[in-house]
Amino acid sequence: MSKLGCSSRLMVILGIIVLALFLTSFVMGPLGSKFFNIQVPKNLQVSKPFVQLPSEPIFHIGGFNITNTVIASWVTILVLFLLFFSATRKMKIIPGRMQSFAEVVVEGIYNTIEGVAGEKHVRTFFPLITTIFLYVVTNALLALIPLWGTWGPIAHSAEGTVIIPFLRAANTDINLTLSIAIISFCFIEYLGFSRIGPLKYLDSFFQFSELGKAFGKLFKGDGKSFISGLAFGFINIYVGLLEILSHFIRIVSFTFRLFGNMTAGEILLGVMTFLVAFIAPVPFYGLETLVGFLQAMIFAGLTLVFGVMAVTSHHEEGAEQH
Amino acid sequence: MDAQTMKMLGAGLAGGLGMLGPGIGLGLIGLGAMGALGRNPEARGVILTNMILIGALTEAVGIYALIIAILLAMVV
Numbered sequence: 001m002s003k004l005g006c007s008s009r010l011m012v013i014l015g016i017i018v019l020a021l022f023l024t025s026f027v028m029g030p031l032g033s034k035f036f037n038i039q040v041p042k043n044l045q046v047s048k049p050f051v052q053l054p055s056e057p058i059f060h061i062g063g064f065n066i067t068n069t070v071i072a073s074w075v076t077i078l079v080l081f082l083l084f085f086s087a088t089r090k091m092k093i094i095p096g097r098m099q100s101f102a103e104v105v106v107e108g109i110y111n112t113i114e115g116v117a118g119e120k121h122v123r124t125f126f127p128l129i130t131t132i133f134l135y136v137v138t139n140a141l142l143a144l145i146p147l148w149g150t151w152g153p154i155a156h157s158a159e160g161t162v163i164i165p166f167l168r169a170a171n172t173d174i175n176l177t178l179s180i181a182i183i184s185f186c187f188i189e190y191l192g193f194s195r196i197g198p199l200k201y202l203d204s205f206f207q208f209s210e211l212g213k214a215f216g217k218l219f220k221g222d223g224k225s226f227i228s229g230l231a232f233g234f235i236n237i238y239v240g241l242l243e244i245l246s247h248f249i250r251i252v253s254f255t256f257r258l259f260g261n262m263t264a265g266e267i268l269l270g271v272m273t274f275l276v277a278f279i280a281p282v283p284f285y286g287l288e289t290l291v292g293f294l295q296a297m298i299f300a301g302l303t304l305v306f307g308v309m310a311v312t313s314h315h316e317e318g319a320e321q322h
Numbered sequence: 323m324d325a326q327t328m329k330m331l332g333a334g335l336a337g338g339l340g341m342l343g344p345g346i347g348l349g350l351i352g353l354g355a356m357g358a359l360g361r362n363p364e365a366r367g368v369i370l371t372n373m374i375l376i377g378a379l380t381e382a383v384g385i386y387a388l389i390i391a392i393l394l395a396m397v398v
Contacts, residue, residue, distance in 0.1 A: 257378070
């Protein structure tokens with residue numbers, strides 16, 4: 001008995017079966033039939049992958065469309081709830097396995113946020129950043145399970161046979177990414193207005209205090225620095241308007257970064273499975289796992305960084321601890 | 323040229339030319355990060371964190387171009 005857990009004869013048989021499937025799907029698929037000019041029989045033909053960006057509604061609740069991405073996000077919420085519920089029952093000082101896993105996750109994220117935000121502000125940021133990270137990463141990872149995107153009734157449309165899946169990767173819905181982006185934006189602006197006070201927050205954009213200092217110099221009789229202060233004051237107003245615009249553009253960039261990465265990944269997996277059905281999509285599944293983690297980290301991390309920038313006003317920058 | 327050909331041409335150009343800028347940008351970020359890491363290997367954590375952050379911001383611009391290409395080729 002080898003160390004593999006089953007006999008090596010079984011491994012060899014499985015390896016031969018997988019290799020045969022790989023060669024068959026290569027030769028009979030779209031690549032092989034073009035290279036070798038084979039006429040593929042009708043029941044083995046695969047229809048071209050059909051890209052549909054808007055998500056398909058499954059049922060209605062009183063005029064409100066429930067799409068398959070909404071159902072997938074419900075499954076995500078259920079999975080996260082069950083995970084952390086089972087980890088926090090009967091907590092002990094020496095933790096069991098589920099509790100250890102939850103502690104690793106929570107402590108890892110807490111330490112990362114503390115590294116960026118400093119000890120004073122961790123408690124403010126921790127709930128929302130962790131929620132965004134865990135939600136996006138669970139959405140992305142669950143979407144790689146075979147049930148998502150493939151289980152559903154078959155419909156015949158103009159482009160050929162199309163599957164309307166019951167579950168679809170939740171991150172491929174622009175509505176979901178837009179809603180998380182709006183929540184991030186509102187959180188950051190609320191922090192800016194409530195922590196420093198609305199006047200000081202607006203002042204960090206436009207630097208009105210600098211303009212006031214320039215007028216003060218005029219009353220003291222220092223004409224030259226008044227002119228230069230006035231010029232810089234007006235430039236600062238223009239720069240402040242651009243910064244406010246960039247705050248709003250963050251919503252757009254958050255939305256399309258997550259949506260684009262996830263949709264491109266879904267299309268990539270679909271096209272690779274269409275070309276060669278076995279073995280070839282495996283490295284792309286690895287890539288998709290990595291991209292899911294990375295995009296969740298980026299979404300939560302960017303919200304954290306922009307929030308920290310909003311909380312520490314521009315005059316305190318020198319005293320920031322890292 | 324009919325509309326379908328123009329659409330395909332537009333999709334290819336949007337994707338290809340649009341990815342040029344972010345590709346160069348990401349390479350420059352890597353250049354800066356590797357240079358800083360070489361001079362100061364102890365600051366590895368800070369440098370890598372910031373590199374990934376700015377890499378994400380730059381890559382998003384490439385994703386915008388990809389979305390336009392997908393829209394042109396498959397949806398419009």
